[in-house]
Amino acid sequence: MKKVVVGIISNTVKVKQYLLMSSTNDCGAYTGFYYPPGGHLDNNEDKITALIREIREELSIDVIPLKEIAETDGDVANQITYWWLCKPIDDSLLFVFDKQEIKDIIWMTKDQILDSENVWPATKKFFKKYL
Numbered sequence: 001m002k003k004v005v006v007g008i009i010s011n012t013v014k015v016k017q018y019l020l021m022s023s024t025n026d027c028g029a030y031t032g033f034y035y036p037p038g039g040h041l042d043n044n045e046d047k048i049t050a051l052i053r054e055i056r057e058e059l060s061i062d063v064i065p066l067k068e069i070a071e072t073d074g075d076v077a078n079q080i081t082y083w084w085l086c087k088p089i090d091d092s093l094l095f096v097f098d099k100q101e102i103k104d105i106i107w108m109t110k111d112q113i114l115d116s117e118n119v120w121p122a123t124k125k126f127f128k129k130y131l
Helices: 047-059 110-115 121-130
Strands: 002-008 010-012 016-023 038-040 063-073 079-088 102-108
Touching (some): 002 047, 016 110, 038 047, 047 063, 047 079, 047 102, 063 121, 079 121, 102 110, 110 121
Parallel strands (some): 002 079
Antiparallel strands (some): 010 016, 016 102, 063 079
């Protein structure tokens, strides 16, 4: 069973928005779709360590994992996803990301996430049920 951990990072300017990204990797039917930052747990790695490591690798920001919100099946067979609420340590949220790996970063409201045709189905399900 593959284990994935993702971080829900939000900001509120006028309305609450959530940080999503898309990968340059070939994800089959979901190539270019948006999802929260995160990634796979390495062997014998705990969820918090993996979450901090993955977000640092992907976005060059440090986060504090506040609490696990849910554990769900992923969109990929034999995958479990752990959804965590995270707070960035630096509120400026200046992202430096590898454009070889990350295609795009976007802020979306919950309604935009639910209405978008380019958000991973598991991400939509999570936002509909838990946020």
